[in-house]
Amino acid sequence: MTAPDPAALDAADPLRRFAASFERSAAAAVFADGNSLGPPPVAAREYAIALLDEWRAQLTAGWERWLDYPLEVGDRLGAACLGAAPGQVAVCDSTSVNLVKAVGALVPRRLVVAADEFPTDRYLLQGIAHQTGAELVTVADAGAVVNACAVAPSVAVLSAVHYRSGAWCDVAEMTAAVHDSGSEIVWDLSHAVGAVPLRLDDWGVRLAVGCTYKYLNSGPGAPAFVYVARDAQASVRQPLWGWFGQRDQFEMGERYDPADGVRAWLIGTPNILGTALVDAGVALVAEAGIEAIRAKSERLVALAETLADEWLVPQGWRVVTPRDPQRRGGHLAVARDDAREVCAALIARDLVVPDFRAPDVLRLGFSPLPTSFADVAEALRRIRDLPPA
């Protein structure tokens, strides 16, 4: 297949104007690591300054508004990105902490995880197994997770889009299969949110977590989110009982009595400045529309794939991302033994900012709103033209 003309694709791109909604760094390199840290929205600065002004003007009175802010931004994130009706999403803590809450809420006796799952997910489950005596079953891959859940009632953790390969699970089908076998699954949406359309309410998902600094472009260490389906809210209780999850928080009562709904998933004082940055990132996704973002993302990845086949495969690279456009997220992964050195050289020479994932993967993540088709073609061209070490 011959590659389409990037300039023609850019001219026809209905989301093209959104590139101006992001700040550009002075670096000459093409940024292809949007699935690790998305670039800053121009509006992030305004949201941050508005928050600082509000803090100065309001001091503690600011909490009148800030108390609900993590849930308000959660509702906006849920509507724009998750297919979630209001009242089911809280923006708070890190993905890691939210995972502990979600898994702990299910009081697992048996845990299931894939050996190639993102490290923090695996380590946290190792820690939970260590603390609670739950059995930890580690299986080869996503497909094996579902099968392992059928063996005995389990709690599985699985990434909807895989951080290394970019493979996108059929979340609806796998959730149904796990639930049918009497098990539970907590979805990690870190590489999915803002890149692929999610319909958590329709898909019967009960618990999900994810981060906001990848395709939601909310900045380094921005608060993560947790989704707790309305139907599950009364029956699952997260294990970290902090005062922000307490009903009548400021009564300072003797015993923990969880607030109604997803508010009970807050622990301690939320990061309000970080939440404002999540608000800014989500606003752009809401404005562009996740379906349009996905349509562009599919084309960006397809262009990268075509150029990788044409230019990189003859140089000994393998495409490790699934070939089916419906089964992959917003990044393309190519593998070669010297990927680590290639990645370092591309960064050192200010050519491309990709990402290396051990042992041999070069990951190219194209944040759909700020990235043009010309950017994708240029990144691939520069990888092709990198002189051998």
Ligand SMILES: *Cc1c(COP(=O)(O)O)cnc(C)c1O
């Ligand atoms: C990025 C990512 C995380 C990040 O967790 P933090 O707590 O924000 O460090 C977790 N899980 C997956 C699958 C990720 O891709």
